[in-house]
Structure formats: C-alpha cells, structure tokens
Amino acid sequence: MTYEWLILGAIVVVSVLPMIKWLRRLFWAFTVAFVAMMLIHMQHDPTEATLVLGAMGGGLLFRRPIRKAVFGGLL
Numbered sequence: 001m002t003y004e005w006l007i008l009g010a011i012v013v014v015s016v017l018p019m020i021k022w023l024r025r026l027f028w029a030f031t032v033a034f035v036a037m038m039l040i041h042m043q044h045d046p047t048e049a050t051l052v053l054g055a056m057g058g059g060l061l062f063r064r065p066i067r068k069a070v071f072g073g074l075l
Contacts, residue, residue: 031060 016023035053042049 031056 034056038049038053038056
C-alpha cells in the first residue's frame with residue numbers, strides 16, 4: 001500500500017466521523033436485511049451462505065473491541 005492510499009483513508013475516516021453515530025443506528029437494519037437475504041440464499045448454496053453468516057457473526061462479535069482499538073475510545 002502506498003502512502004497516498006494511507007492519506008486518502010485517513011481523510012475519509014476523519015470526514016465520516018460526524019456521520020458514524022447516524023450510521024451506527026442504521027447498522028442493525030442492514031444486518032437484519034443481510035441475514036434475511038442469506039437465509040434465502042441458503043436454499044441455493046447452503047455452504048456459502050453458512051460461511052458468510054458465520055463471518056458476519058464474528059464481525060458483529062468483535063465490532064466493539066475493534067472500534068475501541070481503532071478510535072481509541074473516542075466514540
């Protein structure tokens with residue numbers, strides 16, 4: 001990764017910080033919709049859908065500790 005991408009990522013994170021509380025409120029709505037889509041997809045490819053649901057569950061489990069580590073308890 002080049003320094004330009006690192007700088008661009010930092011700019012994007014800083015510009016999105018005011019919207020994060022609003023996005024966090026919508027996060028659970030997106031999660032419920034995604035789980036519903038994966039349950040429907042499970043009829044066609046159960047292995048893939050189960051893998052994706054497990055990965056998402058792990059992401060939800062570690063969401064708060066990762067956020068605290070990244071933002072240093074600012075949020």
